[in-house]
Amino acid sequence: MGSETQPKLPVIDLSNENLKPGTEAWVLASKHVKYALEEYGCFEAVFHKVPLQLHNSIFSVVEDLFDLPIETKRQQTSERPYHSYFGQYSFLPLYESLGVDNPTTVEGAKGFTKIMWPAGNDHFCESAQSFSKLVAELDQMVTRMVFDIYGVERLYDSHMASTTYLLRCFKYREQKENETNVGLRPHKDKTFTSILHQSQVHGLQVRSKDGQWIEAEPSPSSFLVMAGDAFMAWSNDRVRSCDHQVIMKENKTRYSVGLFSFNSGILQVPEELTDDQHPLLYKPFDHFSFLRFDQTPEAKKSECPIKAYCGV
Numbered sequence: 299m300g301s302e303t304q305p306k307l308p309v310i311d312l313s314n315e316n317l318k319p320g321t322e323a324w325v326l327a328s329k330h331v332k333y334a335l336e337e338y339g340c341f342e343a344v345f346h347k348v349p350l351q352l353h354n355s356i357f358s359v360v361e362d363l364f365d366l367p368i369e370t371k372r373q374q375t376s377e378r379p380y381h382s383y384f385g386q387y388s389f390l391p392l393y394e395s396l397g398v399d400n401p402t403t404v405e406g407a408k409g410f411t412k413i414m415w416p417a418g419n420d421h422f423c424e425s426a427q428s429f430s431k432l433v434a435e436l437d438q439m440v441t442r443m444v445f446d447i448y449g450v451e452r453l454y455d456s457h458m459a460s461t462t463y464l465l466r467c468f469k470y471r472e473q474k475e476n477e478t479n480v481g482l483r484p485h486k487d488k489t490f491t492s493i494l495h496q497s498q499v500h501g502l503q504v505r506s507k508d509g510q511w512i513e514a515e516p517s518p519s520s521f522l523v524m525a526g527d528a529f530m531a532w533s534n535d536r537v538r539s540c541d542h543q544v545i546m547k548e549n550k551t552r553y554s555v556g557l558f559s560f561n562s563g564i565l566q567v568p569e570e571l572t573d574d575q576h577p578l579l580y581k582p583f584d585h586f587s588f589l590r591f592d593q594t595p596e597a598k599k600s601e602c603p604i605k606a607y608c609g610v
């Protein structure tokens with residue numbers, strides 16, 4: 299009998315201070331990032347720049363956030379899809395989430411904090427902003443690596459200038475007897491990138507190309523960097539968007555946080571990514587209009603909403 303090896307996600311250490319564009323280390327890391335995003339649609343980034351103390355404080359304030367009354371949490375509403383409070387669904391009983399728009403800015407962090415705690419909560423505000431700023435640095439590094447390795451570094455600055463961030467916080471309560479252990483059903487994010495960070499409780503799983511579910515291991519220095527549908531379309535299907543789910547096995551409350559990136563303008567496949575072997579697969583599209591389309595019955599019926607929306 300052969301021994302079964304558990305599939306693992308690619309792990310890439312992006313902590314080194316000397317990891318700078320143009321260096322050999324940068325080129326090597328960029329190749330690993332490209333391979334991981336093309337094969338898995340994701341990888342585990344080791345990123346020690348987020349100190350243990352900040353990891354602890356972000357999960358402590360996220361716990362306080364979900365302890366607020368439901369009526370308070372429902373005060374967070376937004377015109378933008380994915381930016382409001384979600385929870386109390388009979389079909390997804392364990393799940394709750396809240397989003398902080400523009401969390402890397404003082405205004406964004408303060409604006410959200412004021413809605414949740416009208417008398418203020420500096421600890422929440424500062425932790426959410428510091429955490430988001432560091433994870434945004436990771437996002438920018440990875441995005442730059444991808445643009446470099448695909449030979450489209452000329453487009454990086456304008457891409458980043460129109461990127462906006464959303465910090466989503468998640469709580470999955472323990473299941474009661476006879477209740478489902480599904481925290482979140484299989485899905486692909488509609489983001490450009492999503493960077494997920496878990497508390498110590500397992501749950502996040504990623505589907506490999508051959509259909510196996512691979513568990514993402516929680517650790518204070520681990521960040522799961524995933525490509526969303528917008529990234530896949532921008533890359534003309536070189537990058538896969540990552541299929542993932544949350545399954546609760548430990549019977550403990552689970553918290554996680556994710557920094558989601560969106561483009562506030564039009565995304566289009568760079569001409570460098572099309573040729574005879576790679577004909578253009580997507581028309582230019584407005585990212586936020588795609589998010590709205592994704593909520594329509596037409597999108598719900600579709601196997602691949604981004605292709606239904608702007609596929610050639």
Ligand SMILES: O=C(O)CCC(=O)C(=O)O
Pocket residue numbers: 466468482487494496502542544554555556
């Ligand atoms: O809780 C997690 O780790 C995953 C959340 C997620 O996949 C999402 O909100 O899209």
Ligand SMILES: [Fe+2]
Pocket residue numbers: 485486487492542
């Ligand atoms: Fe997701």
